[in-house]
Amino acid sequence: xxxxxxxxxxxxxxxxxxxxxxxxxxxxxxxxxxxxxxxxxxxxxxxxxxxxxxxxxxxxxxxxxxxxxxxxxxxxxxxxxxxxxxxxxxxxxxxxxxxxxxxxxxxxxxxxxxxxxxxxxxxxxxxxxxxxxxxxxxxxxxxxxxxxxxxxxxxxxxxxxxxxxxxxxxxxxxxxxxxxxxxxxxxxxxxxxxxxxxxxxxxxxxxxxxxxxxxxxxxxxxxxxxxxxxxxxxxxxxxxxxxxxxxxxxxxxxxxxxxxxxxxxxxx
Amino acid sequence: xxxxxxxxxxxxxxxxxxxxxxxxxxxxxxxxxxxxxxxxxxxxxxxxxxxxxxxxxxxxxxxxxxxxxxxxxxxxxxxxxxxxxxxxxxxxxxxxxxxxxxxxxxxxxxxxxxxxxxxxxxxxxxxxxxxxxxxxxxxxxxxxxxxxxxxxxxxxxxxxxxxxxxxxxxxxxxxxxxxxxxxxxxxxxxxxxxxxxxxxxxxxxxxxxxxxxxxxxxxxxxxxxxxxxxxxxxxxxxxxxxxxxxxxxxxxxxxxxxxxxxx
Numbered sequence: 001x002x003x004x005x006x007x008x009x010x011x012x013x014x015x016x017x018x019x020x021x022x023x024x025x026x027x028x029x030x031x032x033x034x035x036x037x038x039x040x041x042x043x044x045x046x047x048x049x050x051x052x053x054x055x056x057x058x059x060x061x062x063x064x065x066x067x068x069x070x071x072x073x074x075x076x077x078x079x080x081x082x083x084x085x086x087x088x089x090x091x092x093x094x095x096x097x098x099x100x101x102x103x104x105x106x107x108x109x110x111x112x113x114x115x116x117x118x119x120x121x122x123x124x125x126x127x128x129x130x131x132x133x134x135x136x137x138x139x140x141x142x143x144x145x146x147x148x149x150x151x152x153x154x155x156x157x158x159x160x161x162x163x164x165x166x167x168x169x170x171x172x173x174x175x176x177x178x179x180x181x182x183x184x185x186x187x188x189x190x191x192x193x194x195x196x197x198x199x200x201x202x203x204x205x206x207x208x209x210x211x212x213x214x215x216x217x218x219x220x221x222x223x224x225x226x227x228x229x230x231x232x233x234x235x236x237x238x239x240x241x242x243x244x245x246x247x248x249x250x251x252x253x254x255x256x257x258x259x260x261x262x263x264x265x266x267x268x
Numbered sequence: 269x270x271x272x273x274x275x276x277x278x279x280x281x282x283x284x285x286x287x288x289x290x291x292x293x294x295x296x297x298x299x300x301x302x303x304x305x306x307x308x309x310x311x312x313x314x315x316x317x318x319x320x321x322x323x324x325x326x327x328x329x330x331x332x333x334x335x336x337x338x339x340x341x342x343x344x345x346x347x348x349x350x351x352x353x354x355x356x357x358x359x360x361x362x363x364x365x366x367x368x369x370x371x372x373x374x375x376x377x378x379x380x381x382x383x384x385x386x387x388x389x390x391x392x393x394x395x396x397x398x399x400x401x402x403x404x405x406x407x408x409x410x411x412x413x414x415x416x417x418x419x420x421x422x423x424x425x426x427x428x429x430x431x432x433x434x435x436x437x438x439x440x441x442x443x444x445x446x447x448x449x450x451x452x453x454x455x456x457x458x459x460x461x462x463x464x465x466x467x468x469x470x471x472x473x474x475x476x477x478x479x480x481x482x483x484x485x486x487x488x489x490x491x492x493x494x495x496x497x498x499x500x501x502x503x504x505x506x507x508x509x510x511x512x513x514x515x516x517x518x519x520x521x522x523x524x525x526x527x528x529x530x531x
Contacts (some may be wrong), residue, residue: 176357176423178318180430181374182348190370194361246466 018239030104055163056196057241065247073229075249080225081252083143083218084211089151092154092204099162099200122200128214132223133208149198150211150218161203162196170194205260207268212256216249269295270316270466275325277311278492285311287490295395298457300471300481304510308490309470313436316344316468317349330433343524347374350427352456356419360412364403364422367411368394368426370430390429396427401455408438410476417448424455428463432516437469441476446521449473453480473520474506 100106101116131152135145173191182190219227226245233241270293276367277285285308293299301309314320315327318334327331350371358367372390373381384527394510401421409420420440427435437456437461441449453469457480460467471477477484484501486494486509494501494509506514 169358170357172353172355172357173359175319176351176353177370177373179319179346179349179351180347180426181343181370183343183373183378185378186373186376187382190362190366190373191359193358198361203413 019138025069031048061239062243062246063238065244066238067244069244070248073226076226076229077185077252079143080215080219080227081212081256083146083223083225084150084208084215086147087215088154088204088211090147090151090209091158091207092200093152094151095162096200097157098155098159099166103166104160104163105169105171117160119175120156120159120163123152124160126153126156128153128218129221132221136222141222141224146218146223146225149223150215153214154207154211158203158207159254162200165196165203166192166201202264202267205264209253209257210261212253269293269327269330270468271326272315273326273328274382275315275322275323275327277315277320277322284490285320286315289325289492291485291492291495293468295466296460298460298467298469298480298482299327300469300477300478300483301485301487302471302474302506302509303487304472309487310438311490312487313438313468313470316434316436317346317351319351323344324325329490343374347430348432349434349436350425350430350432352420353441354425354433354439354442356416356423358411358422358426361410363408363410364398364414365394365407366427367422368398368429369409371426374430382441393426393431396431397428398411400428400459401425415448416444417451420444420452424452424459428459432465434466434468437467439470439472441471441473448518449476449520456480473518474514477520489502509515 045260098116098120102113102120103111103116104110107113107116128149132145132149135148139145139148174187174194177187177191202248215225215227216230219225219229220231222228226249230242230245233239233245272289272291274287275289279285280446282485287308289312290504291435298479301312310338311320312501315322316329316334318337322335325335329345332345334342337493338346359370362370369386369390371394372386376386376390380418395407397405401424403425406414406418411422435456440456441452453476456467456469469480478501481498483497484494484505485492486505488509494505495528496505503514506518510518
């Protein structure tokens with residue numbers, strides 16, 4: 001009985017909010033209309049006919065991998081994983097000092113701290129392939145260019161994540177260490193590292209998962225790994241071999257994701 | 269011996285933390301500071317180890333004015349003044365023994381402490397102090413596996429390992445239940461008597477102040493409004509300090525009240 005009679009107090013209504021929401025809705029409708037009308041007027045409908053033809057011709061061949069090349073593919077997949085591993089390792093170590101630089105509770109001067117944050121943003125703005133091209137030109141094609149690319153792109157993201165971890169620590173512990181006369185280095189090792197290292201490691205592992213996927217495409221521009229082979233087989237229309245490559249990548253990524261998720265669960 | 273000569277403290281935002289404090293605390297005394305929150309109790313004790321810096325006056329600790337100290341000098345002062353916190357401030361992920369031995373940091377070289385190379389005597393000291401607070405069976409447990417009372421006992425062991433001449437305790441029992449509070453206060457009291465360590469404790473529970481203190485200092489609005497030995501104190505005194513009648517919440521309750529809920 002009581003339940004039926006109960007009513008929440010009425011929500012305050014404001015005309016300004018209504019007008020604002022109406023305007024937003026109107027603008028969205030206009031944008032959608034404009035976008036779809038553009039697509040529909042320019043679309044070439046003949047692709048639908050080609051689609052079924054392409055699918056019946058290529059997909060069965062992709063699903064029927066050519067196991068003869070398994071040795072070469074395995075070797076290149078290992079190279080890809082190693083590029084990701086070495087790159088992530090560089091990034092995970094390099095990101096530590098930059099993480100501290102960008103953490104608001106570790107740097108006294110706000111201006112200096114903002115520089116740290118900007119530096120990491122700057123690093124994150126470089127697309128992977130552009131950096132890869134840059135390194136292929138400067139150190140020559142091969143796995144080394146790939147390692148450098150992964151290292152440099154991951155470090156910006158890891159630095160930002162590390163900085164956020166550092167900003168979330170319990171500063172009371174730092175205060176306790178200050179109060180017993182510890183110096184800065186001792187505070188770092190006794191109050192800060194125990195709080196942040198497990199999270200650092202967890203983020204580095206997560207980034208390793210991402211980097212494996214990233215390093216499979218680095219070969220497109222000659223930075224080592226399986227990517228080069230992908231380009232070649234696709235250009236030769238060797239769909240059986242491409243199928244093998246795709247399946248191998250999926251298997252390896254799944255295995256590594258599974259292991260790293262298990263480890264990360266135990267870390268934190 | 270701690271001497272406040274006309275000490276004032278104004279925070280950068282303009283709040284007056286301390287107003288012309290003049291007080292002397294003798295060696296080996298157990299002083300309890302009472303007052304409502306915001307009365308300046310915390311500011312008072314945090315001035316003694318310079319976690320805050322008074323803006324005016326002279327503050328002598330063991331004969332030296334500590335207000336101008338900085339860097340190495342300041343760290344040296346802090347090694348001789350231990351501090352206990354309301355939230356224990358242990359490193360949750362570190363073991364009890366590692367937390368305890370971190371009391372030695374001020375006495376240990378950087379390299380030695382980073383590589384965990386403490387002299388045998390220091391390790392013994394840490395273990396002995398854990399024994400004193402009856403935590404010797406938990407030394408390899410992580411700090412976050414312990415109850416609040418146990419964590420506060422570890423933090424007492426950490427302070428003792430520092431071998432201080434003064435212990436400051438900032439609301440050490442505010443987060444604990446009555447029986448555990450009495451236990452922690454009993455340890456503090458025992459350490460004060462056995463080792464002759466000057467102890468200053470902030471409390472807002474009147475009954476606990478009466479039970480454990482030698483001397484009570486009452487603060488209101490950054491000023492000392494009462495200073496006397498515990499036998500001079502009556503209920504009226506607290507009403508003067510608090511500037512209002514005493515309420516239920518100002519009392520912690522006796523040790524036996526809730527002893528069933530002990531650890």
